[in-house]
Amino acid sequence: MATMTYRDALNEALREEMDRDPDVFLMGEEVAEYDGAYKVSKGLLDVFGDQRVVDAPISELGFAGLGVGAAMAGLRPVIEFMTFNFAYLALDQIINNASKLCYMSGGQFKVPITFRGPNGPALQLGAQHSQACETYFLHAPGCKVVTPATPADAKGLLKASIRDDDPVAFMEGELLYNFKGEVPEEDDFVIPLGVADLKRVGSDVSIITHGKMVHVALQAADKLESEGIEAEVLDLRSIRPLDVDAILETVQKTNRVVYLEDSWPYAGAGAQVVSIIQEEAFDHLDAPVLRVTQADVPMPYAKNLEALAKPSVERVVGSCKKVLYR
Amino acid sequence: MAKTNTSSEAKTKDVLARHGVTAKIALELMQEMLLYRRFEEKAEESYAIGKIGGFCHLHIGQEAGAAGVIKVLQPEDYAISAYRSHTQAIAKGISPKAVMAELYGRVGGVSGGKGGSMHVFGRDARFFGGHGIVGGQIPLATGIGWKIKYSGENLVCVCFMGDATVNQGGFHECLNMAAVWELPVIYVVENNEYGMGTAFDRVSKAEISTRSVPFDIPASSVNGQDVLSTFEHFHNLTEEVRGGGGPRLVELRTYRFRGHSMSDPVSGTYRSTEEVERHKEESDPIAILRDQLFAEDVLDRDTLQEMDATAKTIAAEAADFADASPMPEPDALYENVWAETNAHGRLFFDGQRT
Incomplete structure (x- = not known):
């Protein structure tokens, strides 16, 4: 076991999955040069380059949908929302496209995309920046929803989410990034979805x-x-x-x-x-x-x-x- | 089809040479447009007798866009569209039978009847839908362009949309990203002058071809009723984009001869019958090509009739196939919601599937 923060556990999961699968890329606001608004993607730009760790313009609808199209065409995108509050701008792409494409196409298309970012009430951020958003993503059949509470769960579940062939809303606790915990040191630590x-x-x-x-x-x-x-x-x-x-x-x-x-x-x-x-x-x-x-x-x-x-x-x-x- | 056009261009010989189109290609374009016309007429007929339900948007009058644009693509290139896309799906390589059966909601449909008229998808044909939310396909097209570039492929993605789409936010977000990352996407606006029943200029200030100026994307406008012009335009443009020239915006000036969908009137509240008749008389893409080919002596009336008979047969066979194809089995209701059924946990919550 290694002791690490929730943030570092997520970083390790991203690093390992990008290392394992060249089709995985990370796109979002501030994820590359700024190392992530919450520093989850720290150092990834140096390792994987700007084709795989990509700073997006502030266009949530646009870059979320770009990820969906890339997933349809065979890539495995990880789309970071600076917070899930901003994902509401992209709900059409997440609900009407990502979550329904497999069904509408009679199973021709899978959409292996992970939408991730901080979620949940924070401290004195007011009504628009401080809310738990999971219900919106839970409601539509076709989207999986993952909510890790500890560093170990964050790592193991993010790896499983990236590998999952369906869209996953991976909702991190905004106040948990500095939370420390034990994380198994095994080579490929994955926690399957659907296990409490x-x-x-x-x-x-x-x-x-x-x-x-x-x-x-x-x-x-x-x-x-x-x-x-x-x-x-x-x-x-x-x-x-x-x-x-x-x-x-x-x-x-x-x-x-x-x-x-x-x-x-x-x-x-x-x-x-x-x-x-x-x-x-x-x-x-x-x-x-x-x-x-x-x-x-x-x-x-x-x-x-x-x-x-x-x-x-x-x-x-x-x-x-x-x-x-x- | 309109009576023989007497315009000077139609009478001028060498129109094919001027557009760089061989007689063989021109005749194929004619055959394809005839098929699209007869296919859509058959769909109209099937809708009228209740074989097709819901919303059904026909491409009649706009066939040159499907034929002339998609003709220039390689089989591995991608196309994606909105909800007026039956003809484009066929043009990209989905069989008319599989498209018609999809409209009928039958298992023989390309999506097993789960998509319907607005959601025709063909993964193998690289036709990525069939999208019902105005502009919803634009981010997807941009992502396909991203994938092409990411994987270093020598391909392009053509993204069709209607004129009203250029007022959606996603259009602007995506043109910006496509420009920044130099993605091989051709955004094609089929300007049929109306977003449903609202004339474009009643709700828009700037012309369509100016909409890419802020993103430094080259734009062009082409007569989308003249399939030779359309073909020539896209033939050149596609190679520029394929060669790494970055995205393009193209306005296809066209006109819809039917209502917005089968539930809407052809004319009346928002456009006059005279206006529609005038367009049918003057800018029917099939009549325009017919006159060009007559003038070139590469087509005669008998051959045209044979080609039309072929188109009618394919359309009729598609409808027969659809009619004979069974409805989906009840079990299909729960299939394909998830691409991956996880080993653990419950995914369905309606009490019927646990």
Whole structure:
């Protein structure tokens, strides 16, 4: 095991995949000479040259679609959005083209493209730069969605996403880039999509979550432990494909569930998981499933309001106690 | 088809020589345009009796664009288009039967009936669709150009679009990128004067051929009703682009003889019947070529009739094939959503597929 930051883990994954497959190239704003707005692509220009590490103009629709066309023609592009907030400009290309081309063409075309970049609420960036965007990409059949929470997951899942033959929205936690963790040193460390990871074992209540909120869930579990409650934390890692077996397993074990996400509640990943639980594990529930989400408002700037809008350890602890009727 | 044109050019001999087109190529262009006309008329007929559903946009009146542009391409070159693309798909090498069956929504369709009239794709023919969102194909074409350059291939990509597309943001984003990276893409604007029912000049200030000026991309404009001019223009231009000359913008001046789609009237609220009739009389691409070839003595009426009969037969056979082709099996509903079904996890969430 090597200890490294989430940022460096992503950098290693890109480096290894570009080294392995000459069809992989990275394009986005500031990815080359500036080393990436969040320095994820640091040093790649020197290694791979400006044909494979490409600074794009500020034209999200254009360069996202360029990647889709290049993927149709046989390349394996990695398109970086400086943040996923800006990917909304490219939604037509991601939803109407990347996600539907295989189907519309009767399987003639595959679109092996990875759209990646930071996602999720940050610190006092206001409504347009601070939001979790995954629901938009989850909603359309044809696009896979991956949300790593740790350096190891970031590395292993990015390598799998690049190799996947479908479009993948690879959504990094904006506040996680400096987060350090252990990463296996094996030659080709790949984590398959669709496999959840039990980040903490418990028996009283299950906190199911994805992305950056894994860390809030773990903090909440620590707090609950001090009050004699053993919480299990299930990190879905990818939310499409979704590890339904792992979800059902933890429900059957604890019979009580809280879904935690920093996206809005309406029609989000949590809503889908709750629906699956009530359809497929109804008899195993001892309490209604609760959700802790971003408040159903655009992100406010004022520090106190922002704190109120975001899911907190306290709200998770409170919801866990509620499903335990304590 | 209009009556014999009496313009001076049609009467002038050596029109083929002036355009650098051999008699053989000219006759092939005629045969192809006749096929496109008869194919689209057959589609129109099938739509009227409910065999084709949804939106169906015909290329009648604009056949010279499909024939004259795609004729100059190599089989490995790429073409991509919007939703008025049946003829271009055939021109690029997809069989008329597979295109018609796609319009019918049958398994014999080139996409197994899942795409329909607006989404005709042929990977082997290097026809990359068939796109329904105005301008949505432009970034894809730019990406194909990127791939050609990335892989060091000696190919070009032709990207067809309608005149209204030049007001979409993606058009400008992509012309800029294609210019910066010198991509081998020819952006072809088929200017039929109307974006659906809105005349181009009612919603646009600058002419189409000026739209690439900010990106330093050479632009040109050609009579898209004269297939010999179109062929000559693209023959030269394609070789420039293939040779590393960077992208080009070309306006094909043309006119649509039918409504925007089969659901729309040919004329009425936005253009007069007289206007449409005048264009059919004066600028039918098939009539124009016919008169040129008559004047050159490389075509006579009997041969033309035989060629037309051949076109009608191919169109009829395409419709018969489509009609005989079965509807897709219900299982096809869930096929091809994903190119890769992962070993782990659930991909479908409607409760029918887990």
